[in-house]
Amino acid sequence: MKAVIFDLDGVIADTARFHFIAWQQLAADLGIVIDEAFNEELKGISRSESLERILIHGNQSDRYSEGELAVFANKKNEVYLELISSLSEKDILPGITAFLDELATADIRIALASASRNGPFILDKLGLSDRFETIVDPSGLKAGKPAPDIYLAAAAQLGLNAGDCVGVEDALAGVQAINAANMVSIAVGDAQELAEADHIFSSTALLDLETIQGVWEAAHH
Numbered sequence: 254m255k256a257v258i259f260d261l262d263g264v265i266a267d268t269a270r271f272h273f274i275a276w277q278q279l280a281a282d283l284g285i286v287i288d289e290a291f292n293e294e295l296k297g298i299s300r301s302e303s304l305e306r307i308l309i310h311g312n313q314s315d316r317y318s319e320g321e322l323a324v325f326a327n328k329k330n331e332v333y334l335e336l337i338s339s340l341s342e343k344d345i346l347p348g349i350t351a352f353l354d355e356l357a358t359a360d361i362r363i364a365l366a367s368a369s370r371n372g373p374f375i376l377d378k379l380g381l382s383d384r385f386e387t388i389v390d391p392s393g394l395k396a397g398k399p400a401p402d403i404y405l406a407a408a409a410q411l412g413l414n415a416g417d418c419v420g421v422e423d424a425l426a427g428v429q430a431i432n433a434a435n436m437v438s439i440a441v442g443d444a445q446e447l448a449e450a451d452h453i454f455s456s457t458a459l460l461d462l463e464t465i466q467g468v469w470e471a472a473h474h
């Protein structure tokens with residue numbers, strides 16, 4: 254195991270709730286109601302595809318022009334940026350800083366594979382930019398999570414084979430992306446929802462290198 258590739262929203266930072274609030278506001282403007290359960294289906298999904306799913310949910314797909322869709326997506330992002338404007342070190346999820354330290358000490362490389370175009374900005378706000386050797390730009394990818402593209406791009410940017418990498422995710426689409434990339438998948442969250450992962454921690458506070466290395470070795474022997 255040579256690298257750990259991280260998702261951002263819901264793994265590194267507690268930003269998933271801000272995405273939800275911003276989408277909920279935009280949906281309400283369009284007369285669409287979305288709840289926490291529906292929001293689970295948006296986790297890990299790109300901005301434009303999330304909008305598409307919300308419109309389908311509200312029976313409004315095919316109603317808007319490309320231009321209107323872009324305006325809606327921008328509007329959501331403006332609300333989101335406002336919500337995360339005061340993000341700081343205190344919004345790093347429990348255990349993450351210690352886990353990043355543990356990886357650095359063990360010479361395990363660290364990359365980011367977030368669907369968010371705000372990834373670099375958020376890492377900066379959290380004071381974590383220096384910890385990440387490379388960040389995948391999601392705007393250049395053919396397919397979003399659950400497709401493996403973003404994890405494969407992270408491995409390529411590190412110059413590593415997928416088999417050398419482990420991915421960490423909080424959402425099912427993300428776990429599926431890691432698995433499709435043939436990497437070991439580590440999930441953080443609900444065991445039932447994320448059952449497809451190779452290993453699940455109920456909280457980021459419980460992430461630990463020894464356990465993850467054990468899972469990686471079991472998968473590779």
Ligand code: BG6
Pocket residue numbers: 261262272295296297298299300303330367368369370371372
């Ligand atoms: C993912 C989030 O990390 O990034 C999604 O889980 C979000 O909720 C996606 O839609 C895209 O984020 P952004 O910041 O580019 O709109």
Ligand code: MG
Pocket residue numbers: 260261262263264296297422423424427
């Ligand atoms: Mg996530």
